[in-house]
Amino acid sequence: MPNEQRGEVEIEIGGATRVLRLSFNGIAELETLHDTPATELFSAKGLKIRLIRDAIAIGLKGGGDRKVTPEMVGRWMDKEPKRLFEWGEALAKAFALSLGEDPDEDERNEKSETEGSSSGPFGETGRSTSRS
Numbered sequence: 001m002p003n004e005q006r007g008e009v010e011i012e013i014g015g016a017t018r019v020l021r022l023s024f025n026g027i028a029e030l031e032t033l034h035d036t037p038a039t040e041l042f043s044a045k046g047l048k049i050r051l052i053r054d055a056i057a058i059g060l061k062g063g064g065d066r067k068v069t070p071e072m073v074g075r076w077m078d079k080e081p082k083r084l085f086e087w088g089e090a091l092a093k094a095f096a097l098s099l100g101e102d103p104d105e106d107e108r109n110e111k112s113e114t115e116g117s118s119s120g121p122f123g124e125t126g127r128s129t130s131r132s
Contacts, residue, residue: 007097008063011090013056013083014076019063022094026058042088042095052084053077055091 002008002019011020022030027038034041034051041051056077057070077084096103 002063004097007094009090009094009097011056011059011087013073013080013087018060018065020056020059020090020094021062021064022055022059022091022098023062024098026062027095027098029058030055042092047088049077049084052087052091056087059091059094 002010002021006021007023008019008021011018027041030036030041030051031038033054034048036051041055053073054070057068057073060068060073077087093103
């Protein structure tokens, strides 16, 4: 079970559920490998298959799998290409967690706003909206 407090996320790849963690050293390694600042690594403009492969490999090492290589990850990716979007989401979440952000905060806020506006006779204010 991944520990989100440590920046760990679950990723299913290579026929197994694994732990992925992008540490600052891992992010720095990605910056060097791809000659791209961290803030641009996972932008839609800069996202490349090689970056995803390398980021997964580095993240799996950060999650404790020291033997994984980019080539291994590439072979795993070849077997499950339809999971590319899922892996990208896992990387984005790991990246946000490594920066101390809560990647699920916006989703929770949207959900509570939606639920608050349709919370029955009390609306958002907590007072009854019906007048008798």
